[in-house]
Amino acid sequence: MLTHQPSMPTPDSADRQDAVIVSAHPEQGWSLLSDGTIVFDDTGALLPDGRVVAPHRAVGPLVVA
Template sequence: MCRHFPPCPTADATDRDSARTIAHHPEQGWSLLCNQVLFFEDTGELLPSGTVIPPSRRPLTQVAR
């Protein structure tokens, strides 16, 4: 349970990524947020319920030549 004020968004909230980081492991590519969401470097997420949120990747743009 979050003890911050204002409290962090829950794992089910659309803004769940804005929760505070409580463990950061850049060498492994992940962080644990206060709402128990595992946030991965590629923007994928693993929710406490076991639900996987795939990475949100921007489409590649063509370089003008």
């Protein structure tokens, strides 16, 4: 994991998505963040301690312009 000034959010914090992407794999649908979290294109995540964060999609009708 990287260190930053000011410090980056921890994997447990609500703003963990603000961590910096250190390795992106868009062809596979995931990225590794500087705090060790793996985030997926479907908005789910795998935390460094193995816990899973379920995808959190917006609820409501899809609006097509």
